[in-house]
Amino acid sequence: MYHATRTLLRVTAVILSLTVLVATGPARAVTLLRDADIEYSLKQLGAPVLRAAGLSPNQIRILVIDDSTLNAFIVDTQHIFIHSGLLTKLETAAQVQAVIAHEAAHIANGHISRRLGNMRTARTAAGLGMVLAAAAAAAGNGQAAVGLGIGLQSSAMRNFLAHTRAEEASADISSIRYLVRAGVDPQGAIEVQDLFRGQEVLAETRQDPYMRSHPLSRDRLRALKGLVAGASAKTAPDPGANYWFARAKGKLTAFTRAPGWTLRRADASGTSDIAQMRKAVAYHRQSDLGRALQNIDAAISSRPNDPFLRELKGQILLESRRAPEAVKVYSAAARLAPREPLILGGLGRAQLAAGNPKDALRTLEAARGRDFSDTRILRDLAVAYAKTGQTAMASLVTAERYAVQGRFKDAAIHAKRAEGALARGSGPWQRAQDVLSAAQRAGQR
Structure with a gap:
């Protein structure tokens, strides 16, 4: 059933030991668009890419956030979040898979884990706008599963989500490798970045959130094109992937x-x-x-x-x-x-x-x-x-x-x-x- 649920993003068991961090401002609830059909379709699109990254498709959920801006990000090692605006903007299955591959690379390369590991020392330096959001029993075993609510509106939170240029370069290299290994056309990665070309010269308030969390430069785009050009594998369109992309985007736009x-x-x-x-x-x-x-x-x-x-x-x-x-x-x-x-x-x-x-x-x-x-x-x-x-x-x-x-x-x-x-x-x-x-x-x- 398609429905929207207002909730705070949760970072789960990987950070059970975290102490509560001092918030810089009130946490802003986001709206997740929950639909079993759309989530299953995204799982089908993501599965070959996640497996190519050495990650389990059953351990990582790909969820849609009700937001017309263009963004995709991770806050832990168990979720990939994609804005509805980006999903409706993308035109091919390979483009969606390129987005998933890039976020998977940040997980596989340990970029988010290092941030989570350093959170205890970030109370004052980073001032992350995070609060304890929930303590609920995990399914069936009575153990507490702790989550963190994340205030996405704060500059500190943007700093937390933002990746360094070195991390972006590393994720670019890894994601192209995953796409080729999964038999996905890596040209989709170039096409995704082309959506944001020229935004690096805009004021931050005029940039799409993806640009703020995934810094793009001419050098990075040139390097990414070189990676794609050097990819040796020949790929053909995957009818299955195209079907699930059309289904996810088709249902999302039908409701929105x-x-x-x-x-x-x-x-x-x-x-x-x-x-x-x-x-x-x-x-x-x-x-x-x-x-x-x-x-x-x-x-x-x-x-x-x-x-x-x-x-x-x-x-x-x-x-x-x-x-x-x-x-x-x-x-x-x-x-x-x-x-x-x-x-x-x-x-x-x-x-x-x-x-x-x-x-x-x-x-x-x-x-x-x-x-x-x-x-x-x-x-x-x-x-x-x-x-x-x-x-x-x-x-x-x-x-x-x-x-x-x-x-x-x-x-x-x-x-x-x-x-x-x-x-x-x-x-x-x-x-x-x-x-x-x-x-x-x-x-x-």
Whole structure:
């Protein structure tokens, strides 16, 4: 289910031992655009490149931030963030893979790890605008997973995200090697950098964020062109990569651009199922349920084992107030992708709307077990707990949701309420303690 979730970027287990850093200003929540289909498509695009870098595609998530500016960055070794503006600006699968390869090179070459390792000494020198954002139990084992909220608006944060010219040169060399090894046309790397050519002479306020975090110079661009020219491997377009690129960009633009814009361009999507999916979204946004269902059903008929098309149909039905039908469609999607938390979250939401809170509770607990930081899943899970009479657990999950959002005063209120009603020493009680500890530390910055 496509949805936006306001949250603070989280840097997870790799920095469990970090002390709370003094913030230079309030952290600004960002909006993640969560969609299982788009995230799966980006995973398919990234997998060969990440493997070429010696990284596991299952350990690194590629997520989209709702921001029209052009940027991509890393804040830890487990996530690559791409702005929606950059994703919609790029024109080929190879360009997206070049962006992923470059960020993967920063991870593989240890650039972010060195920053994380030096954070304890950066309180005053760098003044990083980071605060403890959440303390929530990891899936299934009761261990606390600590995150950091990042204020992207501060100059200190920009300094943290910015790579040195030496790091950029190193990442350029590595990323071209990864692309060639993965059979991806490295010319995509040149095409991405061409988007930013000339911005180095602009004032910082007029530059795209990517330029500020990835300094570009004529010398660097010349060197990058030399690397690409020297790449010996011959590459051919990959139909699979082109499909997943068209699908990710097609669905993103269908939800973010005007429906009329989408309908005028849908037939040029490359394949009939992507065209029909995009039309279904556009008609749904125009409240034309009949044509939305007609198009999504046509897409499903061409790809009957595709869980994400069924998920989209479930979303259309649920948002059209046809919850019982949505439950059936979401259930079919969940059977095809039983480990996908966003599909489980959609099913749980439909079960709540259909008046089945006990079923919803089981489904949403499973979804949280797969993704304990998705605020919409946490919100719906709290509702399911409340509707089944488990008010203490509802308070706990609400506290965790507020903590993930960086709203620590609200988080502490609900965590305190949960703590008083939960069995002392139990797993849920410990989770409440984690939130209270996070709120206390955040209040000390």
